[in-house]
Amino acid sequence: MRFLHTGDWHIGKHLAGYNLLADQHATFEKIRQIAKAEQVDAMVIAGDLYDRTIPSEAATRELTSELAELNIHDQLPIFAISGNHDSATRLGVGSQWFTSNDFYLNTKFSQAFMPIEFADTQLFLLPFFGLQEVRNYFADDQIKDINTAMKKIVAAMKKRFVDGKRHVLVAHFFAAGSQRTADSETMIEVGGLSAVNTDLLTDFDYVALGHLHNKNALQEARIKYSGSPMKFSVSEANMEKGVWIVDTAPFNIRWVELPAIHEIHVIESSMDQLTDPTFAKQYSKEDYYAIKLTDRQIIPDVMNRLRQYYPQIISLGRKYGFAGPHENYHHLNQRQSPKQLFANFFEKTVGTKLNAEQEKIVDTTLAEMQKGDR
Amino acid sequence: MRFLHTGDWHIGKHLAGYNLLADQHATFEKIRQIAKAEQVDAMVIAGDLYDRTIPSEAATRELTSELAELNIHDQLPIFAISGNHDSATRLGVGSQWFTSNDFYLNTKFSQAFMPIEFADTQLFLLPFFGLQEVRNYFADDQIKDINTAMKKIVAAMKKRFVDGKRHVLVAHFFAAGSQRTADSETMIEVGGLSAVNTDLLTDFDYVALGHLHNKNALQEARIKYSGSPMKFSVSEANMEKGVWIVDTAPFNIRWVELPAIHEIHVIESSMDQLTDPTFAKQYSKEDYYAIKLTDRQIIPDVMNRLRQYYPQIISLGRKYGFAGPHENYHHLNQRQSPKQLFANFFEKTVGTKLNAEQEKIVDTTLAEMQKGDR
Structure with a gap:
């Protein structure tokens, strides 16, 4: 069979306050077109369909209509699981009815051990899970870490393997190869979360993963993250987004890129250049901007001045910090009196010293504040 | 056809803080048994399936599993609509897939005009709606009230009537007969909401309504509220709960009662009698109690003393108010000093006057409080 591997749609996500729903819809339409053009037999969605456990009504409408477009209108089979961002319960609503139309949406751990046979393949759909679910399922309190758990899970799945069939695992977790040099950043990125060792996953012909948004987080031939189909943060600005097209027999895998609907630009530049109309003209007002002023x-x-040219600024910082005493903001001389501190601040901000009248206002205000403190 | 008419399940509702989910599940099982015993061809659920627009995960699990039991396990067709307590969007998730298994769940106004033909009947499923939806649908800004709206709605539905078929409307709104003497209380109960005049609904062979929890709110032969299947408030303590069994041809309607899983008792009695073990023994500790002390x-x-016998008290009041100066709590003499007010309160509550030491504590505390006020 041939399928399209995607995941981490995070429908309903906001980017620094900007609603991404329209971009998500447009991205979905592109994925749908790829599925048609590549004549895939099915779509695999590896978790985090929603961004939040209680998605907004708008997000609910969007995802529901996307899935209906694929599965009901296009009659495309879907294999999907819940991720850590989804509420398994809420996402799972209706799934008992979906199967009759070849839409398999697993949100319960136990469902992972009932593979779906489809064409030449058995698909094992393992939703995001916690260790306690594994302990309960296997009635084994000794399962203390994710790799012990995965060994048990894979062994139980292998009992269901039918000879002559290809075996595909769909899962949503953090996986890392045994050669971790290339993954060191990722290791740091996901903090204390322990990783599934990819050595445990070699019994499958292909492992379709979700969780990490970077398709390059893993460098294994048959164990892949699809990554998210869109850039969801400044840290993803330079990542290539897309989907995998996977053939099971003979095995083949191909990356199809998804150009951003609206780019995230990281610009390091001076205020003068940024507000130079000729410079600004090269940038779309509908894109997103992370700006570091030099x-x-x-x-x-x-902010208001920059927004005239770049209305959707998602972050604003200083590459070299601030000049003058502001460089030392973080080691402010605590021995200065509050009045002296304010006078310094006033002078640096407004450009003139406090006059007598202003000084009087400061005195009165500080006195009142101190009274309030007592 | 023969169908069971129910509605206003309000899955996830709490009664004065008590979780009703277990009772709701047990009530559902009884409804399910009635459907089996009566060999109905379908179940009609007339809105307010959930109690809240964002139901809890537990409520979501419960309703989803109830619907799956009926429609997937028992293979019973369902005709349902969203009510004012439901989020049409959230409740409607999956409905596009449900229809292939004869589960028709309308949550959009426009769907009301596509009747479902089933056996000898056309069913029009009209979800809870706002006037603006009617104006938009008919492109008519002149629709200013619910009766004008209903006239348009019924006229549009009648265009779809197929001769020789029975016509059933399922709806969720406040309806009132033209002879309103018996409904005066209900009129007050629902406040300013205007009512659909039942005269507008006579083109249907049967109208299955949801919204009001009292099956006796209307006294029409073929326009019925099922009421809620459970008592959901003290005001429902004396209502009879159940479901209608409706035959379309020849037309016949029969009430089947649902005894409460746990009763709501309204008791007016003295503390002495209520805490008399012989008296208390007649009441189940699992029932709910609205108590008015004489x-x-x-x-x-x-409260703690009563809860020893009646753990689930949902309201506690006084039938005759309080004796002594407490009768006058609401016209407290404002000219008394705070100290005098407290001394009175102390004496009435504890039964003794303040002693010298206690008086001193009161003085000190009041002085500190007054300092804080300044």
Whole structure:
């Protein structure tokens, strides 16, 4: 069989406050077109269909209609699992009815051990799980870590292997190869979470993973992250997004890129250049911008001025920090009086010293504040 | 055809803080048994399947499994609509897949005009709607009230009537007969909401309504509320709960009662009698209690003492108010000093006057409080 491997759709996600739903819909339409063009027999969605356990009504409408477009309108079989961002219960609503139309959506751990036979393949759909679920299922309190758990899980799955069939695992967890040099960043990125060792997954002809948003997080021939189909954060600005097209026999895998609907641009530049109309003209007002100013001075009303050219700024920082005493903001001289601190701040911000009248206001205000403290 | 008419399940509802889910599950099982015993061809659920627009995961699991038991396990067709308590979007998830198994769940206004033909009947499933939806659908801004809207709705439905078929409307709104003497209480109960005049509904062979929890809210031969299958508030304590069994041809309708899993008892009695073990023994500790004490004196620790016999108290009041100065709590003499007010309260509650040491504590505390006020 040939299938399209995607995952981490995170429908309903916001990017620094910007609603991505329209972009997500457009991205979905592109995935749908790829599925048609590649004439795949099915789509695999490896978890995190929603961004939140209680998705908004708009997100609910979007995902439900996407799945209906694929499975009911296009009559494309779907194999999907819940991820850590999904509520298994809420995502699973209706799944008992979906199977009759070849839409297999596993949200319960126990379902992973009932493979779906489809064409030449047995698909094992393992939703995101916690260790306690594994302990309960195997009635084994000794399962203390993810790799012990995965050994048990794979052994139980292998008992269901039918000879002559290809075996595909769909799962949503953090996996890492035994050669971890290339993965060191990823290791740090996911913090204390322990990783499934890819050596445990070699019994499968293909493992379709979700969880990490970077398709390059793993460098195994037959164990792949699809990554998210869109850039969901500044840290993903330079990642290539797309889907895998997988043939089971003979085995073959191909990457199909998904160009961003609206790019995330990371720009390091000066205020003068950024607000130069000729420079700004090369950038779309509908894209997203993470800006690092190379200037060191304070710039009044900086955000509003930048937004005239780049309305959707998702982060704003300084590459070299601030000039003058502001460099030392983090080791402020605590021995200065509050009045002196304010006077310094005023001078640096406004450009003039406090006059007598202003000084009086500061005195009165500070006195009142101190009274309140007592 | 023969169908069972129910509605207002309000899955996930709490009664004064008590989780009703177990009772709701048991009630559902009884409804299911009635459906089997009566050999109905289908079940009609007239809205408010959930109690809240964002039901809890437990409520979601419960309703989903109930519907699957009926429709997938028992292979019973279902005709259902969303009510004002449901989120149409959230409840509607999966409905596009349900129809292939004869589970028709309408949550969009426009769906009401596509009747489902089933056996000898056309069923029109009209979900809870707002006037704006009617205006949009008919592109008519002049629709200012519910009766104008219903006239349009019924006229549009009648265009779809097939001769020789029976016509059943399933809807969720407040309806009232033209002879409203018996409904005066109900009119008050639902406040300012305007009612659909039942005269507008006579083109249907039967109208299966949801919204009001009292099956006796309407007294029409072929326009019925099923009421809720359980008592959901003290005001429902004396209502008879159940479901309708409806035959379309020849037309016949029969009430089947649902005894409460756990009763709501409204008891007016004295503390002495309520805490008399012989008296208390007649009441189940698993039932719910709305208690009105006939005593007029203050009773220390009253709730805890009553809960020893009636653990699930959902309301506690006084039939005759309080004796003594407490009768006048609401016109407390504002000219008394705070100290005098407290001394009075202390004496009435504890039964003794403040002693010298206690008086001192009161003085000190009041002085500190007054300092804080300044």
